[in-house]
Amino acid sequence: xxxxxxxxxxxxxxxxxxxxxxxxxxxxxxxxxxxxxxxxxxxxxxxxxxxxxxxxxxxxxxxxxxxxxxxxxxxxxxxxxxxxxxxxxxxxxxxxxxxxxxxxxxxxxxxxxxxxxxxxxxxxxxxxxxxxxxxxxxxxxxxxxxxxxxxxxxxxxxxxxxxxxxxxxxxxxxxxxxxxxxxxxxxxxxxxxxxxxxxxxxxxxxxxxxxxxxxxxxxxxxxxxxxxxxxxxxxxxxxxxxxxxxxxxxxxxxxxxxxxxxxxxxxxxxxxxxx
Amino acid sequence: xxxxxxxxxxxxxxxxxxxxxxxxxxxxxxxxxxxxxxxxxxxxxxxxxxxxxxxxxxxxxxxxxxxxxxxxxxxxxxxxxxxxxxxxxxxxxxxxxxxxxxxxxxxxxxxxxxxxxxxxxxxxxxxxxxxxxxxxxxxxxxxxxxxxxxxxxxxxxxxxxxxxxxxxxxxxxxxxxxxxxxxxxxxxxxxxxxxxxxxxxxxxxxxxxxxxxxxxxxxxxxxxxxxxxxxxxxxxxxxxxxxxxxxxxxxxxxxxxxxxxxxxxxxxxxxxxxxxxxxxxxxxxxxxxxxxxxxxxxxxxxxxxxxxxxxxxxxxxxxxx
Numbered sequence: 001x002x003x004x005x006x007x008x009x010x011x012x013x014x015x016x017x018x019x020x021x022x023x024x025x026x027x028x029x030x031x032x033x034x035x036x037x038x039x040x041x042x043x044x045x046x047x048x049x050x051x052x053x054x055x056x057x058x059x060x061x062x063x064x065x066x067x068x069x070x071x072x073x074x075x076x077x078x079x080x081x082x083x084x085x086x087x088x089x090x091x092x093x094x095x096x097x098x099x100x101x102x103x104x105x106x107x108x109x110x111x112x113x114x115x116x117x118x119x120x121x122x123x124x125x126x127x128x129x130x131x132x133x134x135x136x137x138x139x140x141x142x143x144x145x146x147x148x149x150x151x152x153x154x155x156x157x158x159x160x161x162x163x164x165x166x167x168x169x170x171x172x173x174x175x176x177x178x179x180x181x182x183x184x185x186x187x188x189x190x191x192x193x194x195x196x197x198x199x200x201x202x203x204x205x206x207x208x209x210x211x212x213x214x215x216x217x218x219x220x221x222x223x224x225x226x227x228x229x230x231x232x233x234x235x236x237x238x239x240x241x242x243x244x245x246x247x248x249x250x251x252x253x254x255x256x257x258x259x260x261x262x263x264x265x266x267x268x269x270x271x272x273x274x275x
Numbered sequence: 276x277x278x279x280x281x282x283x284x285x286x287x288x289x290x291x292x293x294x295x296x297x298x299x300x301x302x303x304x305x306x307x308x309x310x311x312x313x314x315x316x317x318x319x320x321x322x323x324x325x326x327x328x329x330x331x332x333x334x335x336x337x338x339x340x341x342x343x344x345x346x347x348x349x350x351x352x353x354x355x356x357x358x359x360x361x362x363x364x365x366x367x368x369x370x371x372x373x374x375x376x377x378x379x380x381x382x383x384x385x386x387x388x389x390x391x392x393x394x395x396x397x398x399x400x401x402x403x404x405x406x407x408x409x410x411x412x413x414x415x416x417x418x419x420x421x422x423x424x425x426x427x428x429x430x431x432x433x434x435x436x437x438x439x440x441x442x443x444x445x446x447x448x449x450x451x452x453x454x455x456x457x458x459x460x461x462x463x464x465x466x467x468x469x470x471x472x473x474x475x476x477x478x479x480x481x482x483x484x485x486x487x488x489x490x491x492x493x494x495x496x497x498x499x500x501x502x503x504x505x506x507x508x509x510x511x512x513x514x515x516x517x518x519x520x521x522x523x524x525x526x527x528x529x530x531x532x533x534x535x536x537x538x539x540x541x542x543x544x545x546x547x548x549x550x551x552x553x554x555x556x557x558x559x560x561x562x563x564x565x566x567x568x569x570x571x572x573x574x575x576x577x578x579x580x581x582x583x584x585x586x587x588x589x590x591x592x593x594x595x596x
Contacts, residue, residue, distance in 0.1 A: 047561035050535065060498060060527045063507040101506050118316060118326050118519040123508055144508075145528045156565050157473075157525070182564040208506060220495045220595055222534040226542050227556075 009134040009167050011094065015194035016077045016202070022190070026074055030151045033236040035249030044153055044183035045248055049230055051152025054214075054223035063208035065101035067146040068124040069161045069178045072192055074150070076100045077202055094129060094136075099204045107138050114141050121145075121157050136165040148178070148188065153249075156182035170196040185251040237268035244268050311351045313358040316520065320462025321437055323362055324514045328355045329378030333466040333514050335459055337437025340368035341390065344457050344466040344514075346382030349421075355382055356389045366390050369436060371443065372402035372423060373468025373516065374451045375409040375483070384420040401425045401434075403445050405453030409483060444500075446470055448593045449493035450477065450516075452484025456493065458500055465500055465513040467493075471526060473518025475573040476559070476566045477533060479581040487537055487585045489593040494530040496596075498523060532562050537582060544586045553583055 019026055035048060055061055066074050076098055083093045096105040105124040114126055125143035129136055140161040148155045159180040166173045171193055178188040225231075237247035243265035246253050252261075311327040318324050318333075325332040328347025332355060335342040341363050347355050359367065367390025372380050383400050390398030404426035410417045432443045439461030446454040450469040457466040469478060470493035479485040497513060501523040504510035513521050539558040548556070559567060559575055567575040585592060 041564065043561040043564055050561065055531070060503075060507070060523060063503070064524060065506045065508075103506065116314065116316070118314070118324070120509075120512065120520045120522060121525065123506070144524060154561075158565065218595065220491060220534070222531045222538075224531075224535050224538070226539060227558075 008131060010082075011080050011136060011165055011167060011172065012082055014077065014079045014197040014200050014202075015172060016197055017072075017075075018193045018195060021192060022073070025149065030149050031236040031239070032151050032232040033230075033234070033247060034151060035149070035153055036242065036247060037254055038148060038153060038249040039184055039186040039188055039251035039254050040148070040153060040249045041183055041185050044148075045250075046227065047154045047183070048149075048152040049233065050224045050227065052223040052225055052230075053152075057213040058222070059210045059212065062210040062213075063101075064146065065103055065123050066150075067144050067155070068105065068127070068140055069143060069155065069159060069176060070146060070148065070150075071098060071100055071103065072163075072174055072176065073190055074100065077197075077204075078194075079204075097204070098124075099202065099206060101206045101208065102204075107136075114139075125161070134167065136163075138163040138165070148180075148183065154183055155180050158182050170198075172196070186254070232271075234268060234271035238271050242268065311348075311354060313351065313354045315358050315362065318462075318464050318512050318514060318520055320459065320464060321439065322459050322462045322464040322514075324520060325355060325358050327351070329381060330373075330376070330469065330516050331466075331514050331518075333457070333459075333464070334359055334362055335437055335439075335441070335462070336363040336365065338365075339437045340365040342369040342371065342436050342441065343367060343386055344371045345373055345379040345468065346370060346386045348378050349381035349385070352382035352385035356386060359386075367398045368392065369434070370398055370400040371441075371455070371457055371466075372400065372406050373457065373466060373470075374454045375402075375406040376451070376469065376480075377417075379468065379516070380406070380410065380417075380421060383422070384418060387420075387424070397424075399425050401427070401432075401443075403443075403453045403455050404428045405451070405484065409451070409453060444496060446489060446493035446496060448484050448486040448489035450485050450490060451480045454493060456496060456500070463502075463511045465497060465511060467497060467513050467515055469516035470494065471497060471513060471515045471521075471529060473515050473521060473525070473529070474566075475517070475568060475571075476562075476575065476578040478573045479578070479585065481581055481585065485581075486592045487533075487582045488589075488595060491530070491534055491537060492593055492596045494526060494533060497526050498530060501526065532566075536562070537586070540579065540582045541586050544583065550580065550583050554579055 079097045081095050082091050083095055085092050091109045093109055094107040103124055107127040107129040109129050121142045121144045123144050125140040127138050127140040129138040143159045145157045146155060147153055162177045164175040173193055175191045237244045245265055246262055252258055313325050313327045316324045321335045321337050323334045328351040330345050332347055333344035367386055370386050387397040387400050392399060400423045402423040407423045407426050410422050430445055434441050439459055442458040444456045446456055454468055454470050477490050479487055479490055501511035503523045507524050509522055536559055540553060543553045563575055
């Protein structure tokens, strides 16, 4: 067993995000067809173009939550505490309660292995952590399929995530590196800042019960758009004057060098739905 | 949930699934493979999953004895029996088959003989009657001792064992024409057989009565049975025919995927595209990196083939439920 860390920085407390970074994506939510900045695959693009928001009206979709790699970039506050072995005072796990959809997360700190591949997946996945100086590095597997951006860009259950939690006084920077061999051509790296709440409060409850929202829909229907048939196709690009190719995302579009190419691309055409 | 054996030996699905043509040859090939290492995983309640024998196996244990859903490849039967003995020293009383493929029925004879009914006879092997029809066909060349000893033909059947109801729901013309979805009602665990897998696109065994609409109906039946716990996670768990343990949210994504692909190909069939044109249009592109394959028994091309042929000739196929 490793020797106990001395004067280890503590992440314990209630943390609230600051949304100065990627605010339109994180709070109001992205426009349909906006895949900018995402190193997605062609398959992810087709899945997102096919996505119909009405799918969320299906019973089984209504109470789905944001998964681990998504939620710290989304609307959230969280509480973090330590679980210690009473005999050794070693930290066995860091526990998190996420107010959005009342999620609980455990980051195991006792060196246990990840489960076998046939074990169930969860929204928050299975996380193990270790300290590297004052940086907590967390590796997560067994994550459920949900989305990378909440306009239908999916992640797969083969996703893994590495996070770094870095505290500077009352501020904590969270950096995540999201890898998905199915829907990401390259790792997606993004960051967020959180502020330690000195006064607790806020909304910590988020119950959900499904209802039948559409009464005359066939029981087995799955809302989606056939390829090329989305009425929103091209809408985002035209409205914001972003070249269609850039709006569709992809690894190339995430690099600074792409700005030079961006200037050479044609203006987006008026979408068929607006003509 | 508790892992009892950590290692997991994969048995290739390519070797594990056989249609009526080449059935015996494939079984022979399987028997040439090295015996597998079987891993055991406690799902919940009275039910464990055994992995590595071919198709996944569900084992229910209790005071009444042992009930087994599916039996893996014949070559792995002794390892399966050894894994069961680590879970319970009670006699194997029931063997249930979800369908007839040899990666799910290969160990029938060995497991049945390793167990016993209360009268001392080998344990009962129960399935839908179409499983018996397929296994007893001369072309199948399956020994009589591997056939089901008890069958049912209505839409469902139930038995009560180890303090809980065990429900068998027949799903007509799904993966095959003899699929049973088996629900352990108190443990809240479903054994889906190959109507649901996490490792590939569904195998629509058209030569043996499978169909895309029946497959979708089966997935919807699973969703109807399953009840998630807090925020759409946990609750009822399902043991797929191949792959990992899942809950409703996982089955939901798979059902959505199969339905969307069906709808895309249906649209192409209506527009009178040829099979080659359909394949060129890549109607599975968004799922290929997860479920697709160019080799083995369940290939992307084979899946598209099956769906296209099914939708091009819908007569006699199951209807949308």
